[in-house]
Amino acid sequence: MSLKFDIVVIGGGPAGLAAAYELSRRGFKTLVLERGRRPGSKNLYGGRIYMSSIEKICPELSKEIYKLGRRVVREVIMLTHGGTSLNIEIESNDWRGGVVTSLTRFVEWLAQKAEEAGACIVTSAKVDAIHVHGNRASGVRCGTDNILADVVVDAEGVNRILLEKAGLVPRLSPGDVALGVKEVYRVDPREIEKIFDLEEDTGLALLALGEVLDYLTGGCFMYVDKSHIHVGAVLYLSNYARFRRTFPEVLDRLYRLPMFRKVVKIGERVEYGARLLPVRPLPRAEMDGLVTIGDAGGYLVHIGPIIRGVDYAFVSGICAGRAIAELLEKERRPPSLASFRSAFNKYVRETSLMRDIELFKRVYTYYEAEDIYSRYVKFLVDFFREYLEVKNGVKSLNETLYMSMRKHGLSIWGLAMEYLRKFRKM
Numbered sequence: 001m002s003l004k005f006d007i008v009v010i011g012g013g014p015a016g017l018a019a020a021y022e023l024s025r026r027g028f029k030t031l032v033l034e035r036g037r038r039p040g041s042k043n044l045y046g047g048r049i050y051m052s053s054i055e056k057i058c059p060e061l062s063k064e065i066y067k068l069g070r071r072v073v074r075e076v077i078m079l080t081h082g083g084t085s086l087n088i089e090i091e092s093n094d095w096r097g098g099v100v101t102s103l104t105r106f107v108e109w110l111a112q113k114a115e116e117a118g119a120c121i122v123t124s125a126k127v128d129a130i131h132v133h134g135n136r137a138s139g140v141r142c143g144t145d146n147i148l149a150d151v152v153v154d155a156e157g158v159n160r161i162l163l164e165k166a167g168l169v170p171r172l173s174p175g176d177v178a179l180g181v182k183e184v185y186r187v188d189p190r191e192i193e194k195i196f197d198l199e200e201d202t203g204l205a206l207l208a209l210g211e212v213l214d215y216l217t218g219g220c221f222m223y224v225d226k227s228h229i230h231v232g233a234v235l236y237l238s239n240y241a242r243f244r245r246t247f248p249e250v251l252d253r254l255y256r257l258p259m260f261r262k263v264v265k266i267g268e269r270v271e272y273g274a275r276l277l278p279v280r281p282l283p284r285a286e287m288d289g290l291v292t293i294g295d296a297g298g299y300l301v302h303i304g305p306i307i308r309g310v311d312y313a314f315v316s317g318i319c320a321g322r323a324i325a326e327l328l329e330k331e332r333r334p335p336s337l338a339s340f341r342s343a344f345n346k347y348v349r350e351t352s353l354m355r356d357i358e359l360f361k362r363v364y365t366y367y368e369a370e371d372i373y374s375r376y377v378k379f380l381v382d383f384f385r386e387y388l389e390v391k392n393g394v395k396s397l398n399e400t401l402y403m404s405m406r407k408h409g410l411s412i413w414g415l416a417m418e419y420l421r422k423f424r425k426m
């Protein structure tokens, strides 16, 4: 069967649905094809959506997003070594740490918004190929159906299988991605508030590095949501061969730490899953009639503990929707790639997306340095433990610092050089 739409969107995740919402509300006939059985069923992330860019481009929708979860008011970075954890905690009622919510809840909400705006969302519909004629994409094949469209929006996520099939991007290599594994615990909201000392609408984000992941690149996380707690680990795949544990073993060890132990005590495990996420900026593949957004378009920033995937998937979707709508209204024919890029850049400039991606390109290699997850973590934990613990007499700050640095092969001169070579760029 052959069908014709103004726009066909591949993938009903945050990026695809945001584009579909924007295009449909401007009156364009938009079809979303999602391989999952229902919107949200195939989507997985850590637990937090940063809000600053969403607030800028969609202030009304951002109010609704805040209601989907808990506003992060407390953030903890936990450095772990030798059975000890050093916690760096920041707490403020006006902290802009985003919202902790489940991605399924967010995607279900966005799908409803897109449908109310007029989008047609078909689930259990796996796209098999993008039709390319000459230098222009003209539609997609989904089973036995050929769907023609003025613009194909590829929002298929990080794996980019269709783009790879079309010869537009190379196959992902282990160095490009990390593997994320997570569990979700259901907990009575009142218990959550009592145990973590939170209000009805406030939440907590925690990231742990070092021993919890055998000092390898990556880390573990905990996000405290309305009535769920999300716990997981992210390991750079370039290190997988050296990983001596299974992920369940990593999580078991995590649950021995006091902050995490509370979760298992009070909650019931209701979900688990795994997925890849980029650790390097992925090259973008576009052509006349084909626009790529979200993870598929490389619109994700992963800088140390900060992962901005969902907000930038949403922002790239909304801005792509605005650009396509503007061009289709003005030119009344399928837009060229050049005109799309210039319109997209105009809309996206309202946010920090492009600047953040440029920064990501400059600094991502520094976050692959194992020293950050190993030597520096061990040094900081040992130093604070030595200095603060009273075993016999009180210790001098300088002497403890000197001894701890020596123990971990660090020197002031070496650190200064390291700072000049690497860290000042971070």
Ligand SMILES: Cc1cc2nc3c(=O)[nH]c(=O)nc-3n(C[C@H](O)[C@H](O)[C@H](O)COP(=O)(O)OP(=O)(O)OC[C@H]3O[C@@H](n4cnc5c(N)ncnc54)[C@H](O)[C@@H]3O)c2cc1C
Binding pocket: 010, 011, 012, 013, 014, 015, 016, 033, 034, 035, 036, 040, 042, 043, 044, 045, 046, 047, 048, 049, 050, 125, 126, 127, 128, 155, 156, 157, 158, 162, 179, 180, 181, 182, 232, 233, 234, 274, 275, 276, 277, 293, 294, 295, 296, 300, 307, 308, 309, 310, 311, 313
């Ligand atoms: C462990 C982990 C932790 C993370 N933590 C965070 C975090 O805390 N905060 C944050 O902002 N980001 C986080 N991210 C990143 C975030 O999940 C992604 O950046 C975001 O989901 C990208 O949205 P998307 O719409 O581009 O892709 P996706 O969410 O992957 O959606 C793509 C959709 O396309 C569908 N699809 C794929 N192929 C086809 C096909 N052939 N036909 C039809 N449908 C198809 C899929 O089923 C899916 O629904 C994390 C990721 C992982 C793995």
